[in-house]
Amino acid sequence: MTQTKSGTQTAILPSADPNWLALRDEAILEPDLPIIDPHHHLWDAPRSPRYLAEELQRDAQAGHKIVGTIFTDCTEGYRTDGPETMRPVGETEFVTAIAERVEAGDYRPAGLCAGIISYADLREGAGVRAVLEAHIAAGKGRFKGIRQSTSWDPNPEIRTTMRTPPEGLLRDEQLRRGFACLEPLGLTFDAWVYHHQLSDVADLAGTFPGTAIILDHVGGPIGIGPYAGRRDEVFAQWKAGILEVARHPNVSVKLGGLAMRLGGFGFHERPVPPSSEDLAAAWRPYIETCIEAFGPDRAMFESNFPVDQLSCSYAVLWNGFKRIVAGASADEKAALFSRTAARVYSIEQVLR
Numbered sequence: 528m529t530q531t532k533s534g535t536q537t538a539i540l541p542s543a544d545p546n547w548l549a550l551r552d553e554a555i556l557e558p559d560l561p562i563i564d565p566h567h568h569l570w571d572a573p574r575s576p577r578y579l580a581e582e583l584q585r586d587a588q589a590g591h592k593i594v595g596t597i598f599t600d601c602t603e604g605y606r607t608d609g610p611e612t613m614r615p616v617g618e619t620e621f622v623t624a625i626a627e628r629v630e631a632g633d634y635r636p637a638g639l640c641a642g643i644i645s646y647a648d649l650r651e652g653a654g655v656r657a658v659l660e661a662h663i664a665a666g667k668g669r670f671k672g673i674r675q676s677t678s679w680d681p682n683p684e685i686r687t688t689m690r691t692p693p694e695g696l697l698r699d700e701q702l703r704r705g706f707a708c709l710e711p712l713g714l715t716f717d718a719w720v721y722h723h724q725l726s727d728v729a730d731l732a733g734t735f736p737g738t739a740i741i742l743d744h745v746g747g748p749i750g751i752g753p754y755a756g757r758r759d760e761v762f763a764q765w766k767a768g769i770l771e772v773a774r775h776p777n778v779s780v781k782l783g784g785l786a787m788r789l790g791g792f793g794f795h796e797r798p799v800p801p802s803s804e805d806l807a808a809a810w811r812p813y814i815e816t817c818i819e820a821f822g823p824d825r826a827m828f829e830s831n832f833p834v835d836q837l838s839c840s841y842a843v844l845w846n847g848f849k850r851i852v853a854g855a856s857a858d859e860k861a862a863l864f865s866r867t868a869a870r871v872y873s874i875e876q877v878l879r
Contacts, residue, residue, distance in 0.1 A: 555846065599743075828848045
């Protein structure tokens with residue numbers, strides 16, 4: 528563990544060697560297809576690797592037509608004083624400052640950080656509304672919602688977030704009192720759970736049908752630790768959960784996050800980075816299942832960078848996604864790569 532500038536403790540994430548990533552170079556597929564990346568992070572040292580506006584711009588200009596992005600919370604830039612519940616508002620302030628530099632022309636493309644997803648602890652109940660309103664004010668039109676990671680597993684080695692939530696947090700009555708504050712403010716909720724928790728998301732969506740919920744990282748199928756070597760069994764359980772969640776029309780799904788160590792594909796352990804063909808072959812069953820269940824208008828490809836940089840470069844990642852849906856229609860591709868994200872997060876201006 529180490530300290531961020533905000534004083535928040537965080538684990539240093541495993542990261543790929545840039546020299547290793549450079550061993551794989553590919554021509555960009557469909558370079559004119561507009562893309563909104565609805566899930567990336569930004570952070571500074573001592574996290575590894577550093578990923579700020581310069582690094583995001585580098586990836587966004589790597590050849591794919593990135594027209595907009597959504598920042599997603601990662602405990603960066605928190606306030607270091609004042610009420611504890613208000614400290615996460617510092618993250619929105621941190622990203623807003625970057626977005627204003629984008630608008631001033633310091634970074635390209637113009638849609639970088641067009642939307643912001645930050646954190647607020649919904650366990651504050653109705654009192655969380657003041658925190659949400661502070662985020663809205665700090666975002667200056669860019670704040671779209673929150674993510675409160677609730678990914679939990681009985682094995683302590685299965686951990687992907689700095690915070691360790693209790694079991695069954697999405698069913699907690701106090702959290703749900705806070706959750707009820709989102710819809711009146713027009714805010715979304717990003718849900719990060721593991722595959723065996725998908726029924727919790729379905730129950731939440733059914734209880735709050737007017738709140739837009741976005742399921743992160745295809746619902747978190749685990750392939751490491753006690754789940755290693757059980758891919759077919761996990762896939763069956765995961766698919767049943769995906770179908771249950773998809774029955775709720777207020778839920779969309781992010782197609783990505785599979786390059787994390789969590790998935791157990793082991794690409795980061797190879798002597799040479801995987802090709803986009805390798806990624807497409809491994810991920811196709813998960814991506815196609817989600818698209819079939821949710822439909823293109825409730826599904827959106829995501830990078831999850833720099834976390835997914837562990838296994839591949841930004842250019843190869845998006846090539847892999849494009850290979851998976853190579854047979855889709857132009858309208859379906861428009862939804863999957865930009866239109867769904869633009870609508871769900873209300874950043875349609877980046878497509879004009």
